[in-house]
Amino acid sequence: MFAQLARTGDTREVSELLSKHGLVEQDVETLRLDELFERGWDRLATSYRNEYVYKNELATRLVFKRHSPRTAGFQVELRVGGSIADVVVANGTTTAYEIKTEFDTSRRLTSQSADYLKAFDKVYVVTHPAHVSRYERELDSRVGLIVLSNQHSLTPYREAASNKDNVDHYTIFRCMRREEYLTAIETAVGPVPPMPNGLIAAHCEELFRQLTTEQVHKCFVKALKIRTTNKTDVDFITKLPPSLRALGYATPLSGSQRATVLGLLAKPVQLS
Numbered sequence: 001m002f003a004q005l006a007r008t009g010d011t012r013e014v015s016e017l018l019s020k021h022g023l024v025e026q027d028v029e030t031l032r033l034d035e036l037f038e039r040g041w042d043r044l045a046t047s048y049r050n051e052y053v054y055k056n057e058l059a060t061r062l063v064f065k066r067h068s069p070r071t072a073g074f075q076v077e078l079r080v081g082g083s084i085a086d087v088v089v090a091n092g093t094t095t096a097y098e099i100k101t102e103f104d105t106s107r108r109l110t111s112q113s114a115d116y117l118k119a120f121d122k123v124y125v126v127t128h129p130a131h132v133s134r135y136e137r138e139l140d141s142r143v144g145l146i147v148l149s150n151q152h153s154l155t156p157y158r159e160a161a162s163n164k165d166n167v168d169h170y171t172i173f174r175c176m177r178r179e180e181y182l183t184a185i186e187t188a189v190g191p192v193p194p195m196p197n198g199l200i201a202a203h204c205e206e207l208f209r210q211l212t213t214e215q216v217h218k219c220f221v222k223a224l225k226i227r228t229t230n231k232t233d234v235d236f237i238t239k240l241p242p243s244l245r246a247l248g249y250a251t252p253l254s255g256s257q258r259a260t261v262l263g264l265l266a267k268p269v270q271l272s
Helices: 002-008 012-020 033-047 051-066 109-116 129-138 169-175 178-188 197-208 213-229 231-239 242-250 255-265
Strands: 073-080 083-090 094-100 122-127 144-148 154-158
Touching: 002 012, 002 255, 012 033, 033 051, 033 242, 033 255, 051 073, 051 083, 051 094, 051 144, 051 154, 051 242, 073 169, 073 213, 073 242, 083 109, 083 213, 094 109, 094 213, 109 122, 109 129, 122 129, 129 144, 129 154, 169 197, 169 213, 178 197, 178 213, 213 231, 231 242, 231 255
Parallel strands: 094 122, 122 144
Antiparallel strands: 073 083, 083 094, 144 154
């Protein structure tokens, strides 16, 4: 719906959806769309703490409060091996966050954490206070635990152990985009000779395997940071209301679509 808002410029569908949940009161003539989203967020964070609540709290508390959008990369749903990391933050190092809400099970947690430990320095499970004891027993000892409290604070329960010396070249290479691994190889090894597209990935993978574990980790940190800390991304994310930060990071939009969204958020709510 957020992407549709950016593509069409039509706010009626999202406004009516939020209105159905009693979020539009007598102030409908002066209520702005960004204020309506904030009301929706307050309701969601209080009454139904789904995965988006966790993602958005991580964006706000890790990037906007602990670090800065200009220095910390924030990735939403990054494929790693056979798993998808819910959130990945890259600042001085790489940290993966796997979210397990009160509505989730631990069915795939063992395989997920094993995949993440091949790619990231630190791995955390972020969960509800009621599930901490169970996950503490089940998790690899290197994986940390963070609790999202009822007051919406993120409280470390068990610190993650540093794992950067154990990361796997192949796994990290598969996480990187073509321009990222080319830059990494050219910086560490030298220019990559011209060759057909069908061959260059395999050739680069062989060169990537020649790097030290430390080099691979540093290349990955740099690549993930650059993805979301450029001026264009930072300008967009910082102008969004706090309720939409994770959505802003997760949704690929063109420059004109981003401008459309920001313009609509500042306008009064439109209902049919």
